[in-house]
Amino acid sequence: MRASEPEMPRPEGGGDRYLDGLLARVARGDQAAFEAVYDGLAGPVYGLILRVVRDPAQSEEVSQEVLLEIWRTAPRFDPAKGSAATWAMTIAHRRAVDRVRSAAAAAAREQRTAEVPVPHDAVADVVEASLEAERVRRCLDGLTESQRESITLAYYGGFSYRQVGERLGIALSTIKTRIRDGLIRMRDCLGVS
Amino acid sequence: MAPLRSSQHTLTGVYALDALDTDAEVARFERHLARCQGCTGQVRGFRVTATRLGMAVSRPPPPALRAAVMDEVPRTRQLPALDDRPGHRRAAPRPTWLPRLAAAGAAIGLAAAITLGVVLVNTQNQLSQARHQLSVTKTELAAINAVRTASDATLVTKATSIGGTVTVVSSASRDQIVVTTRGLPALRAGKVYQLWLIGSNGNRIRSEGLLVLHNGRTGPVLISGVLSGDIFGVTLEPAGGTVQPTVKPFVAIPA
Numbered sequence: 001m002r003a004s005e006p007e008m009p010r011p012e013g014g015g016d017r018y019l020d021g022l023l024a025r026v027a028r029g030d031q032a033a034f035e036a037v038y039d040g041l042a043g044p045v046y047g048l049i050l051r052v053v054r055d056p057a058q059s060e061e062v063s064q065e066v067l068l069e070i071w072r073t074a075p076r077f078d079p080a081k082g083s084a085a086t087w088a089m090t091i092a093h094r095r096a097v098d099r100v101r102s103a104a105a106a107a108a109r110e111q112r113t114a115e116v117p118v119p120h121d122a123v124a125d126v127v128e129a130s131l132e133a134e135r136v137r138r139c140l141d142g143l144t145e146s147q148r149e150s151i152t153l154a155y156y157g158g159f160s161y162r163q164v165g166e167r168l169g170i171a172l173s174t175i176k177t178r179i180r181d182g183l184i185r186m187r188d189c190l191g192v193s
Numbered sequence: 194m195a196p197l198r199s200s201q202h203t204l205t206g207v208y209a210l211d212a213l214d215t216d217a218e219v220a221r222f223e224r225h226l227a228r229c230q231g232c233t234g235q236v237r238g239f240r241v242t243a244t245r246l247g248m249a250v251s252r253p254p255p256p257a258l259r260a261a262v263m264d265e266v267p268r269t270r271q272l273p274a275l276d277d278r279p280g281h282r283r284a285a286p287r288p289t290w291l292p293r294l295a296a297a298g299a300a301i302g303l304a305a306a307i308t309l310g311v312v313l314v315n316t317q318n319q320l321s322q323a324r325h326q327l328s329v330t331k332t333e334l335a336a337i338n339a340v341r342t343a344s345d346a347t348l349v350t351k352a353t354s355i356g357g358t359v360t361v362v363s364s365a366s367r368d369q370i371v372v373t374t375r376g377l378p379a380l381r382a383g384k385v386y387q388l389w390l391i392g393s394n395g396n397r398i399r400s401e402g403l404l405v406l407h408n409g410r411t412g413p414v415l416i417s418g419v420l421s422g423d424i425f426g427v428t429l430e431p432a433g434g435t436v437q438p439t440v441k442p443f444v445a446i447p448a
Contacts (some may be wrong), residue, residue: 027274031266038262047252060255067262068269072418075274082237089244097211102435136249154212155246161212173200180206180235187242 019084026074034071041085042067045092052096052158062099066092093155100158139189147182150175201225205232209239215433216385216403272418273368275336337415340364340371353377353427353444361425361446368419370448374404374411374427387430388414389438390448393422401425403434416448423448 019040025033045066050059070088077087140148146168153164165175204213204222213219226232340346343364350360357376364370377386386404391397404411404427416425426442 027271029271031263034266035263038259042254042258042262043251044248046254046258047250048247050252051247051250056255060258063254063258064261064265067258068265071262071266071271072269073272075272082240083244085248086241086244089247090240093243093247094211098434099436101433132245132251133249136245151206151210151246154207154210155243156250159212160214161207162214164212173203176200176203176207179210179212180203183206183209183239183242186246187238190242190245192238192241192245 020079023074023077023084024079026071027077034074037070037084038067041070041088044085044089048089048092049096049099051156052093053099058099059096062095063092066095069095097158101160135190139186142189143182143185144178146170147178147185150178151182151186154179202229202232205235206239209236209243217405220405270368270418270420336367336369336417337371337413340367340369340415341413343367349446351444351446355429355443359427359444359446361448363419363448365421368417370416370419370425372411372414372416372425377404377406377411380406380429383432385430385432385434386411387428387434387438388416389426389428389442390416390419391424391426391442391445392420393424398437400434400436419448 019037022033022037022040026037042063046059046063049062049066050056053059053062066088069091073091077084081087140152143151149168150161150164150170153159153167154161157164159167161175161179162172164170164179165172168175170178201222202225204225207213208219208222208226213222226236341362343366345366346362346364348360348362350358352358356378357374359377360373360375362371372388380386386406388401388404390399390401401416402414404414419425424445425448426438426445428438428440428442430439
């Protein structure tokens with residue numbers, strides 16, 4: 001993948017416009033198009049949810065909900081507001097966060113907070129050492145340690161910024177700016193326009 | 194409305210990572226976002242950036258997931274597009290959906306509070322004003338009114354087991370319902386009212402979000418994608434809501 005390429009990484013042979021076009025067909029009830037969308041997005045959706053939720057069985061359940069939500073709400077997808085991949089991954093992340101913050105998950109979560117990964121590992125232990133993962137990792141390396149910790153705890157850990165602040169012993173107002181400044185640096189490093 | 198506060202500007206990153214603490218915080222930031230172009234652009238870029246972080250941890254899903262999803266697809270009704278022009282309507286009205294009640298739309302009236310616990314809207318005038326003040330989109334307001342005035346609108350008001358009433362206006366042709374409440378008990382700290390759509394066979398339960406109480410009233414809340422036979426219910430849940438209801442609904446109404 002070249003540095004100049006805009007926005008989204010793509011699942012094999014895909015690309016933004018490709019998925020956007022497929023989603024327009026899904027919006028008209030095209031099930032074959034949805035299978036192609038599944039092939040492009042199921043891996044990223046499942047991987048992200050697994051990262052946040054951590055329990056494979058629950059992650060599979062949430063992934064199923066998200067993929068069906070993509071089918072169900074495809075007619076509401078507006079390509080003018082962003083790519084299909086960003087839309088889908090935004091849904092996936094929200095659902096994953098909903099799951100870990102729900103009351104039922106609270107107890108289990110308390111138990112696992114002790115074993116939340118050192119944030120840096122969040123990307124490092126990815127099974128598939130894809131080019132994209134490499135690039136993201138390089139860009140994460142370019143952040144200050146507290147920017148990196150704040151972003152990975154919030155995004156991969158599913159913690160609220162208040163929880164991130166508590167874990168890192170940093171004031172809320174500082175967490176806000178760390179996350180924002182870190183994301184600006186990540187965005188520029190990844191060449192997001 | 195609220196002045197632009199720098200503390201809201203700096204929340205763009207937190208918001209884009211879904212890391213705000215409460216629904217109220219999200220609602221407040223989204224009101225700010227609606228008026229802050231710079232923030233909107235930044236949030237958009239951050240979402241793309243976050244997507245890259247998500248893509249980087251892609252994993253092959255369990256093989257069973259594909260079959261599970263594809264099995265559900267033919268049974269899962271898609272939402273109508275928001276700019277639902279007549280020619281694009283997906284399904285014909287289902288006459289057996291609910292018994293018709295006369296003069297449904299009128300009863301709910303314009304006295305209902307328009308949403309998000311911020312402003313009570315009592316007149317058509319304020320309604321249009323609210324369009325600018327609140328993060329309810331114009332399309333959503335239009336949809337709410339379209340349901341209330343639909344020719345096949347039906348209305349059911351039911352007393353709940355914990356006090357107060359819940360009113361559901363349904364339009365089968367639009368697959369939508371509008372929900373308002375009156376006199377629900379004030380919430381204890383750490384509790385929320387959560388809305389649900391429950392499939393006719395009980396095996397499909399979908400959260401439709403949380404209710405915000407304002408002066409003992411809520412709504413109207415628009416719920417889309419309602420299927421034939423769905424039951425609408427409300428439960429009392431821990432703050433933040435839950436994925437599935439943890440208790441029996443204190444009110445249930447055929448949607």
